[in-house]
Amino acid sequence: MNGMVLQVEGLTKLYGRGCGRCVASTGPGPADNTCPHCGTVVACAGVSFEVGPGEVLGVVGESGSGKSTVAACLSFDTEPSSGAARFARFGGRDIFAADAAERRRLRDFDIGIVYQTPQQGLDLDVTAGGNVAERLLAAEWRHIGGMRDRASQLLSRAEIPVSRMDEAPRHFSGGMRQRVQLARALANRPALLILDEPTTGLDVSVQARILDLIRDIQRETGVATVVISHDLGVVRLLTERALVMRHGRVVEAGLTDQILEDPQHPYTQLLVNSAV
Amino acid sequence: MSYHLKADSLSKHFTLHMLEGRRLRALEDVSFAVEPGEFLGVVGRSGSGKSSLLRCLYRRYLPSSGSVLYTTESGPVDLAAADERTVLRLREGEIGYVSQFLRAIPRTLAREVVAEPLVRRGFSPEEAAERAAAILGSLGLPSSLQEAYPATMSGGEQQRVNLARALVSRPRFLLLDEPTSALDPETRALSLDAIRELNDAGTTMIGIFHDAESLSALADRVLVLEEGCVRWCGPAGEAAELAVGV
Secondary structure, three states: OOOOOEEEEEEEEEEOOOOOOOOOOOEOOOOEOEOOOOOOEEEEEEEEEEEOOOOEEEEEOOOOOOHHHHHHHHOOOOOOOEEEEEEHHHOOEEHHHOOHHHHHHHHHHHEEEEOOOHHHHOOOOOOHHHHHHHHHHHOOOOOHHHHHHHHHHHHHHOOOOHHHOOOOHHHOOHHHHHHHHHHHHOOOOOOEEEEEOOOOOOOHHHHHHHHHHHHHHHHHHOOEEEEEEOOHHHHHHHOOEEEEEEOOEEEEEEEHHHHHHOOOOHHHHHHHHHOO | OOOOEEEEEEEEEEEEHHHOOEEEEEEEEEEEEEOOOOEEEEEOOOOOOHHHHHHHHHOOOOOOEEEEEEEEOOEEEEOOOOOHHHHHHHHHHOEEEEOOOOOOOOOOOHHHHHHHHHHHOOOOHHHHHHHHHHHHHHOOOOHHHHOOOHHHOOHHHHHHHHHHHHHOOOOOEEEEEOOOOOOOHHHHHHHHHHHHHHHHOOOEEEEEOOOHHHHHHHOOEEEEEEOOEEEEEEEHHHHHHHHOOO
């Protein structure tokens, strides 16, 4: 795998029966995701990228560009229609070809994910400590005291006061919930961290604190990270390389500072010029 | 002649898709070379392409055509075409860039902004902080400000933080885009001393300066740009009447 942590090749996801003309008839050219022949929605097609150890890759684009579909496929929340994702921790094999037991194991040990909506990543009625411990249990931790120590260590790293670890995230603010998700995602020292719009919908100051935390933790752990965001500021702060997606396709890829200062694709130029 | 960096027929055009695909020409057929340890000054009027040139060399801009051969220990790399990881590795390891304006890392103290490149290279946080404090001190930034956020600082203070961040890791190659434009004469002299010290120690530099004093203090040779083209390139002494004052 050339030292890469993850190599995604030709990732494609169709919603609908498909007619063989869907991919050719959609995308930035026709400016549509929906196949005019059969109505199939092409959420993403032909998406390829690599992430190396310690790297942070940004995926930017507007709503409906397909960026979250990429995250959903990598975290087994949805089944890709075609394509491969070779993963070093999986012996360099394609995780999309993994069976159910292997997928569970990959999710439990190797791939951490933080969702935009905490409800997706947390059980809001189970305590913060319990949410983290659930990951540890899945990874076959059995000693209660040990689990509690590890959970409290992870939560305090995510700036959740230990005094609140026995409260349910339902009683937490949006920012705190995201920090619990982060603690949970990192519980078993994953090789890959996927952050899907981790700060969208949060107040600016809360967002800033989470971004700082992500940046620090990423530096400390060196976990290969994919950050999905519509926010160019988030991508500028966290990433060194980025992909720009539109209508389910990657329209531009390169160094983050180059994409932001010298965007090549018409859509990227629009995106950069629209940033407030 | 051995070169550290050689630009060959470098051109940069912008296509503005939001303005009916209008094309802007920033650089046209620019060729020059810099020897190891040399200081090349770049001068020209506003809009002549100076900053665009430095950004192309650092790959913040994607060159439209031509090559930028950069000599590494394992041979030449074409920065205009190299893959992103190669560019990032060179930026991290040996090519520094001081932009006109500091893009401060939010909520990070000045000393940490400067120490960060060292920490990334494996220095302990303590040693990195010590070196950062030393270089900021040599640029005349008082320690009270070193423990403040650059976003709240004056232009001149930010500029020194920016310069310190590049100098602290002692890169092999340094691009300077008007690094002293917002400084008073006294702090400018301190900055020029620090730049010259690194240049004397062997760092190859390409720098844009608007004032004759900085240019004559640092440059071995001067490249004059006009409307994106090289108008003249030669020894700094001969450039005085051509370059200075533009």
